[in-house]
Amino acid sequence: MQLTVWTYEGPPHVGAMRVATALTDVHYVLHAPQGDTYADLLFTMIERRGARPPVTYTTFQARDLGGDTAELFKTSVQEACERFRPAAVLVGASCTAELIQDDPGGLARALGLGIPVIPLELPAYQRKENWGASETFYHLVRALAGPSAPPPGTPRPARPADRRPRCNLLGPTALGFRHRDDVVEVTRLLATMGVDVSVVAPLGASAADVARLGEADFNVVLYPETGRQAATWLARSFGQPMVDIVPIGVGATRDFIAAVAAAAGVDPAPALAAETARSPWYARSVDSTYLTGKRVFVFGDATHAVAAARVARDELGFTVVGLGTYQREFAREVRTAAALYGLEALITDDYLEVEESIAGLHPELVLGTQMERHIAKRLGVPCAVISAPVHVQDFPARYSPQMGFEGANVLFDSWVHPLMMGLEEHLLGMFRDDPEFADGAAPSHLASVAPIAAAPVEPILAPAATASVVAAVAPVAVAHPASPAAPVPATGPDWTAEAERELRKIPFFVRGKARRNTEIFARDKGCASITVETLYDAKAHFGR
Amino acid sequence: MTAQPLLAPRSACDLPVLRQRGQREVFCGLTGIVWLHRKMRDAFFLVVGSRTCAHLLQSAAGVMIFAEPRFATAVIDERDLAGLADLHDELDRVVGRLIDRRPDIRTLFLVGSCPSEVIKLDLAKAAARLSLGFGNRPRVLSYSGSGIETTFTEGEDACLAALVPDLPAEGRDAEASLLVVGTLADVVEDQFRRLFADLGIGRVAFLPGRHREDLPAVGPATRMLLAQPYLAETARRLEDRGARRLAAPFPLGAEGTTDWLWAAATAFGVPAERFETVTRPARQRARAAVARHRAALENRRIFFFPDSQLEIPLARMLSCELGMIPVEVGTPYLHRAHLDPDLSRLSPDLVLSEGQDVEAQLDRCRAAKPDLVVCGLGLANPLEAEGFTTKWSIETVFTPIQGYEQAGDLAELFARPLDRRNRLEV
Numbered sequence: 005m006q007l008t009v010w011t012y013e014g015p016p017h018v019g020a021m022r023v024a025t026a027l028t029d030v031h032y033v034l035h036a037p038q039g040d041t042y043a044d045l046l047f048t049m050i051e052r053r054g055a056r057p058p059v060t061y062t063t064f065q066a067r068d069l070g071g072d073t074a075e076l077f078k079t080s081v082q083e084a085c086e087r088f089r090p091a092a093v094l095v096g097a098s099c100t101a102e103l104i105q106d107d108p109g110g111l112a113r114a115l116g117l118g119i120p121v122i123p124l125e126l127p128a129y130q131r132k133e134n135w136g137a138s139e140t141f142y143h144l145v146r147a148l149a150g151p152s153a154p155p156p157g158t159p160r161p162a163r164p165a166d167r168r169p170r171c172n173l174l175g176p177t178a179l180g181f182r183h184r185d186d187v188v189e190v191t192r193l194l195a196t197m198g199v200d201v202s203v204v205a206p207l208g209a210s211a212a213d214v215a216r217l218g219e220a221d222f223n224v225v226l227y228p229e230t231g232r233q234a235a236t237w238l239a240r241s242f243g244q245p246m247v248d249i250v251p252i253g254v255g256a257t258r259d260f261i262a263a264v265a266a267a268a269g270v271d272p273a274p275a276l277a278a279e280t281a282r283s284p285w286y287a288r289s290v291d292s293t294y295l296t297g298k299r300v301f302v303f304g305d306a307t308h309a310v311a312a313a314r315v316a317r318d319e320l321g322f323t324v325v326g327l328g329t330y331q332r333e334f335a336r337e338v339r340t341a342a343a344l345y346g347l348e349a350l351i352t353d354d355y356l357e358v359e360e361s362i363a364g365l366h367p368e369l370v371l372g373t374q375m376e377r378h379i380a381k382r383l384g385v386p387c388a389v390i391s392a393p394v395h396v397q398d399f400p401a402r403y404s405p406q407m408g409f410e411g412a413n414v415l416f417d418s419w420v421h422p423l424m425m426g427l428e429e430h431l432l433g434m435f436r437d438d439p440e441f442a443d444g445a446a447p448s449h450l451a452s453v454a455p456i457a458a459a460p461v462e463p464i465l466a467p468a469a470t471a472s473v474v475a476a477v478a479p480v481a482v483a484h485p486a487s488p489a490a491p492v493p494a495t496g497p498d499w500t501a502e503a504e505r506e507l508r509k510i511p512f513f514v515r516g517k518a519r520r521n522t523e524i525f526a527r528d529k530g531c532a533s534i535t536v537e538t539l540y541d542a543k544a545h546f547g548r
Numbered sequence: 549m550t551a552q553p554l555l556a557p558r559s560a561c562d563l564p565v566l567r568q569r570g571q572r573e574v575f576c577g578l579t580g581i582v583w584l585h586r587k588m589r590d591a592f593f594l595v596v597g598s599r600t601c602a603h604l605l606q607s608a609a610g611v612m613i614f615a616e617p618r619f620a621t622a623v624i625d626e627r628d629l630a631g632l633a634d635l636h637d638e639l640d641r642v643v644g645r646l647i648d649r650r651p652d653i654r655t656l657f658l659v660g661s662c663p664s665e666v667i668k669l670d671l672a673k674a675a676a677r678l679s680l681g682f683g684n685r686p687r688v689l690s691y692s693g694s695g696i697e698t699t700f701t702e703g704e705d706a707c708l709a710a711l712v713p714d715l716p717a718e719g720r721d722a723e724a725s726l727l728v729v730g731t732l733a734d735v736v737e738d739q740f741r742r743l744f745a746d747l748g749i750g751r752v753a754f755l756p757g758r759h760r761e762d763l764p765a766v767g768p769a770t771r772m773l774l775a776q777p778y779l780a781e782t783a784r785r786l787e788d789r790g791a792r793r794l795a796a797p798f799p800l801g802a803e804g805t806t807d808w809l810w811a812a813a814t815a816f817g818v819p820a821e822r823f824e825t826v827t828r829p830a831r832q833r834a835r836a837a838v839a840r841h842r843a844a845l846e847n848r849r850i851f852f853f854p855d856s857q858l859e860i861p862l863a864r865m866l867s868c869e870l871g872m873i874p875v876e877v878g879t880p881y882l883h884r885a886h887l888d889p890d891l892s893r894l895s896p897d898l899v900l901s902e903g904q905d906v907e908a909q910l911d912r913c914r915a916a917k918p919d920l921v922v923c924g925l926g927l928a929n930p931l932e933a934e935g936f937t938t939k940w941s942i943e944t945v946f947t948p949i950q951g952y953e954q955a956g957d958l959a960e961l962f963a964r965p966l967d968r969r970n971r972l973e974v
């Protein structure tokens with residue numbers, strides 16, 4: 005039993021929903037109680053989809069448990085298929101139905117629906133969302149593409165010389181972090197290489213598209229979390245090579261181009277020459293000097309975290325001080341990557357542990373999920389979001405890929421922006437005694453840098469509903485504007501007024517660290533109070 | 549202007565009910581934790597359930613991070629499912645850790661979920677054992693918020709019902725007191741307190757209160773006024789303790805609030821003139837605030853999907869005070885006894901539906917082509933995409949809407965989506 009307050013991932017059937025919703029003509033019948041229908045709002049409210057997810061829930065109740073929940077399940081499948089006329093149906097159980105063991109697969113098959121029935125066994129008490137998505141996609145591909153697989157051992161025929169090479173893009177799902185735009189960007193990139201995209205799946209694919217996955221010359225796995233398992237099976241069954249370099253960042257995109265060129269048998273030079281990223285030049289531009297050695301903490305799903313660390317160090321000149329993931333399934337990959345930076349990877353799905361780690365490392369920038377954004381906000385550290393779990397803000401109206409050369413530009417902008425805002429605040433702070441500038445003006449990019457005790461409330465959906473939750477029931481401490489000085493801890497030496505004033509001249513995003521270091525230093529040295537002198541002694545002592 | 553109800557009530561029993569059995573598109577009772585934990589400042593809600601339950605709370609709350617929210621989920625895993633004895637030890641361990649970290653907690657609710665109920669984990673027994681072990685600091689109670697037992701707001705009912713046995717007993721000869729039952733926003737609670745005080749009703753308590761020590765005494769001298777329409781079990785248990793329920797419509801809108809207050813005033817022998825003097829200013833303010841939205845809402849047809857059980861009182865307020873025309877009013881459950889005063893003010897032409905078969909109801913909604921659809925978050929955007937104008941029902945639970953000073957805000961909640969649709973030119 006694990007005490008959980010906030011979760012990075014939903015249950016595995018939500019992963020299955022992400023696959024079903026991504027497809028155009030596949031329905032999912034889920035044996036589940038009514039409360040589980042909350043998952044619809046992830047798609048309709050967070051992703052703002054204009055259609056309900058293609059999911060029917062049996063919504064059995066306690067009174068059904070004594071009776072015939074199996075019959076209820078069969079009726080639900082029958083009615084859903086009559087109403088929605090899907091090309092294939094996924095059937096499965098949520099956590100509760102798993103306990104009552106009705107065998108959704110067997111029941112649905114017995115109905116003789118005349119369409120493929122794909123049973124999903126997603127153990128809800130062991131596994132989580134991304135695993136569920138991967139497993140669902142894999143079973144779907146096996147069921148639909150399997151019948152056209154050649155006998156084992158058949159060598160793959162060579163591509164006819166008069167046909168351009170073509171590949172599938174595997175892994176993008178509904179509710180994915182920028183999947184929508186990544187698909188467009190990677191498709192464009194492949195086009196510059198003369199490579200066609202045969203099928204994108206599951207996002208936007210029909211059952212018939214999935215059935216013809218074997219036609220492509222090779223597979224590109226954009227998101228290993230959801231696509232690699234299926235791609236591995238396709239490699240085995242159809243002899244399709246797989247490219248699973250994730251093209252996030254300029255360096256990784258160049259590697260990706262090379263790998264695709266090898267798999268497709270084309271020349272990588274034109275695509276490399278056509279590189280459209282501005283970010284490498286921007287990073288070299290003298291105004292970026294201040295980015296040098298910025299301490300960054302990186303946390304997210306494995307794919308995005310590993311990619312972000314590489315970009316942070318090699319393409320922005322940051323120093324990676326922490327790297328981790330909430331995906332235990334990918335711990336090995338993240339540990340390997342962390343070793344490159346001389347770090348021990350943080351593998352946990354407990355956000356309190358992540359918070360502790362961030363607080364201890366005093367990074368100057370956090371690259372994380374929405375969870376880390378909240379943590380960073382509380383700690384007064386700038387943050388950019390790089391990975392799911394998603395938030396309504398992660399579906400911007402504008403084109404905003406993470407992958408390819410345009411993706412690299414997006415990363416540059418979205419990571420440097422919070423730091424730039426911090427710098428502006430610093431300038432504002434330097435002039436704080438000038439009456440033109442309001443003292444204690446809140447950093448414009450941080451709704452709050454209030455201390456943990458007065459943490460802000462943050463909407464995941466729309467501010468209206470949330471603000472009203474708070475207004476409605478309790479006038480709790482909400483999002484105070486930044487107070488210019490952090491609170492003085494109850495213990496330890498006192499700050500003299502003059503030292504306190506001096507501290508305020510330090511940019512707010514390192515002020516907390518300066519305060520802590522000075523206090524540690526003062527305590528160690530047994531100072532009775534902290535003077536300006538102590539502050540600078542500490543600075544010299546901890547100076548990097 | 550009189551203080552008596554303006555519309556002559558008739559019996560509600562003649563309204564036919566369309567009973568629906570099919571897919572329900574409604575949250576489970578765990579959702580109530582989102583507002584209950586804000587209201588009860590020293591209570592903690594520990595759901596014993598699955599990752600799904602934790603994810604529901606996180607998603608439905610619409611809120612990602614409080615530094616230390618006063619709720620959490622003890623997620624059952626496969627090791628726990630191996631043997632029940634283990635499960636109780638695990639629960640003790642989790643609760644022990646929690647209490648160490650949160651010594652300020654005075655009431656700990658163990659909240660049952662579908663998984664905990666299907667495996668027959670006896671949380672009542674666990675709560676009794678833990679409470680004893682802690683010497684009632686904190687007091688540990690249990691209730692079910694599971695989706696197989698409770699629908700959305702029924703979770704609050706189950707929670708408050710669990711509190712009833714803890715209320716101190718009051719003797720038969722005690723002076724009459726008023727107990728307002730159902731979570732209200734603090735600001736609303738305070739407004740009602742002032743009104744009751746001005747009316748001369750001295751002994752007034754609210755359940756739930758903000759702190760454990762606010763738990764009111766209950767006995768035969770208790771007169772209870774329900775502030776929310778979904779409290780069947782809580783009311784029953786309070787009646788078992790001797791309390792008597794005052795029948796009234798729910799305090800939504802200027803007239804609903806007046807009738808609700810009047811029910812208390814009558815029970816406590818408040819003279820009509822005093823009632824008039826005390827309530828007139830706020831009532832007039834409320835009427836004026838509501839009237840501002842009349843033009844936008846009058847004669848507009850409204851369709852309610854079942855969600856919070858507030859649908860019937862809302863339909864009454866919107867039809868009686870704003871001239872809207874309810875086409876279908878869906879409710880997850882129909883508790884006639886408590887809703888009779890609201891039901892009897894509804895037009896007999898509407899469809900009153902109980903339970904849900906969401907696909908069939910969507911078909912009815914499309915056929916009816918209402919001007920405004922009140923529905924849950926899963927349906928709102930898809931209906932907007934089909935060209936309907938919608939209002940999320942969850943906002944009527946999360947927003948202060950009761951009482952005179954909120955009557956205008958309540959009307960505005962329904963006027964805004966229509967206003968928005970008018971403004972947009974894209």
Ligand code: SF4
Binds near residue numbers: 578602662
């Ligand atoms: S319906 Fe049951 S399993 Fe689903 S979230 Fe609610 S309590 Fe948990």
